[in-house]
Amino acid sequence: MKTISLLGATGSIGIQTLDIIRQHPDSFRLSAFSAGRNERVAEKMIAEFNPALVSVLEKDTADRLQSNFPHVKVLYGKKGLEAVAVHAEADTLVNAVIGSVGLEPTLKAIEAGKNIAIANKETLVTAGHIVTAAAKRAGVHLLPVDSEHSAIFQSLQGEQEKNISRLILTASGGSFRDKKREELKQVTVEETLNHPNWSMGAKITVDSATMMNKGLEVIEAHWLFNLPYDQIDVLLHRESIIHSMVEFLDRSVMAQLGSPDMRVPIQYALTWPDRLPLPDTKVLNLAEIGQLHFQEVDFERYRMLYLAYEAGRTGGTMPAVMNAANEEAVAAFLDRKLSFLQIEEMVERVMEHHSPVPSPELGTILEADAQARATVRSFLFRT
Numbered sequence: 001m002k003t004i005s006l007l008g009a010t011g012s013i014g015i016q017t018l019d020i021i022r023q024h025p026d027s028f029r030l031s032a033f034s035a036g037r038n039e040r041v042a043e044k045m046i047a048e049f050n051p052a053l054v055s056v057l058e059k060d061t062a063d064r065l066q067s068n069f070p071h072v073k074v075l076y077g078k079k080g081l082e083a084v085a086v087h088a089e090a091d092t093l094v095n096a097v098i099g100s101v102g103l104e105p106t107l108k109a110i111e112a113g114k115n116i117a118i119a120n121k122e123t124l125v126t127a128g129h130i131v132t133a134a135a136k137r138a139g140v141h142l143l144p145v146d147s148e149h150s151a152i153f154q155s156l157q158g159e160q161e162k163n164i165s166r167l168i169l170t171a172s173g174g175s176f177r178d179k180k181r182e183e184l185k186q187v188t189v190e191e192t193l194n195h196p197n198w199s200m201g202a203k204i205t206v207d208s209a210t211m212m213n214k215g216l217e218v219i220e221a222h223w224l225f226n227l228p229y230d231q232i233d234v235l236l237h238r239e240s241i242i243h244s245m246v247e248f249l250d251r252s253v254m255a256q257l258g259s260p261d262m263r264v265p266i267q268y269a270l271t272w273p274d275r276l277p278l279p280d281t282k283v284l285n286l287a288e289i290g291q292l293h294f295q296e297v298d299f300e301r302y303r304m305l306y307l308a309y310e311a312g313r314t315g316g317t318m319p320a321v322m323n324a325a326n327e328e329a330v331a332a333f334l335d336r337k338l339s340f341l342q343i344e345e346m347v348e349r350v351m352e353h354h355s356p357v358p359s360p361e362l363g364t365i366l367e368a369d370a371q372a373r374a375t376v377r378s379f380l381f382r383t
């Protein structure tokens with residue numbers, strides 16, 4: 001029996017994680033979870049899973065939940081997130097919050113000896129060197145949940161790091177993959193949120209359309225698999241059936257395939273090195289699909305991917321700054337304060353303004369993150 005604490009239970013990954021726990025009551029139990037603002041869904045989750053501890057974003061919500069569920073400990077804010085992350089009964093933390101807010105609770109969980117099933121890619125992008133070193137020191141596992149990284153992780157079982165030639169991350173191309181750059185000037189929020197293959201939270205769906213998602217994933221892969229950026233490639237693959245590949249020195253290529261369903265990588269992160277059935281996932285029928293398509297990435301069309309490689313190669317505080325600027329710019333786009341193409345303009349401007357600090361400590365990263373957000377807001381104020 002594995003006991004799980006879950007950050008971001010009310011989101012897309014969080015809800016699917018709870019479905020895995022629900023389907024395997026003999027294998028998993030939930031001891032603590034966090035939600036943001038979605039009080040109604042959080043209430044239902046408390047009633048169904050009976051956790052010992054819950055945290056929400058704001059005090060008002062916490063007070064109401066506490067009076068409705070007196071037997072549950074209810075906290076809020078940053079302290080609440082950290083309490084969920086280190087909950088004493090849990091052996092594994094599933095980090096499914098959105099954004100760099102996931103970083104500090106992850107570090108606390110690592111220090112408390114928890115294995116981390118990591119969906120929150122922003123944590124690794126922002127402070128990959130700190131998170132991976134802390135995990136090594138604590139002797140805990142960082143288990144990928146992101147579908148591409150799970151595919152690579154699965155393809156690497158029984159293999160040795162020294163034999164890897166390169167990683168090939170597949171990319172669907174996102175909502176506008178059939179549009180030219182000129183056609184992106186007028187696209188709406190609703191069109192952007194219409195991903196061709198995956199149903200996900202709003203922020204990652206926008207990132208997928210700008211290709212920042214793939215850029216974040218390149219940096220995530222760099223830290224998870226300890227490879228230089230020259231050995232991490234991206235390949236357009238519109239069906240999202242091959243979730244990613246590993247090429248070895250002898251040019252053998254291992255890949256993991258499956259119908260797009262995030263519960264598969266979530267469950268693998270929780271069962272590794274074992275597996276469990278997942279009866280209601282769609283069987284992959286390649287004969288029905290007929291053809292799989294592949295195409296090289298055009299870095300001019302997808303400038304955000306270019307910027308992310310630049311940020312990754314520059315290192316230091318630059319990936320954290322790029323990520324924070326992107327989080328703020330995407331929020332402004334969803335709020336209809338920026339157009340789609342202005343997201344990348346904003347990220348590029350903030351990166352140009354930043355003088356990266358090499359090998360930053362946590363405090364320096366948090367400062368750079370806050371400064372990048374303030375810069376976006378000041379640009380927005382002037383726009």
Ligand SMILES: NC(=O)C1=CN([C@@H]2O[C@H](COP(=O)(O)OP(=O)(O)OC[C@H]3O[C@@H](n4cnc5c(N)ncnc54)[C@H](OP(=O)(O)O)[C@@H]3O)[C@@H](O)[C@H]2O)C=CC1
Nearest residue numbers: 008009010011012013036037038097098119120121200201
């Ligand atoms: N969705 C997917 O299929 C995939 C997602 N990922 C990654 O997983 C992570 C989660 O993505 P996704 O599930 O789509 O995101 P969602 O937006 O669907 O969910 C985010 C969760 O975080 C909570 N939350 C939001 N802001 C805060 C905050 N400031 N403090 C505390 N909690 C907060 C939300 O609470 P509430 O809703 O209650 O306000 C919600 O529970 C991201 O890093 C994403 O890149 C990776 C691969 C696939």
Ligand SMILES: CC(=O)[C@@H](O)[C@H](O)COP(=O)(O)O
Nearest residue numbers: 146147171172173174208213
């Ligand atoms: C499901 C998942 O892992 C997402 O990160 C997915 O990869 C988004 O797809 P694209 O970024 O390839 O459009």
Ligand SMILES: [Mn+2]
Nearest residue numbers: 146147148217
């Ligand atoms: Mn992914």
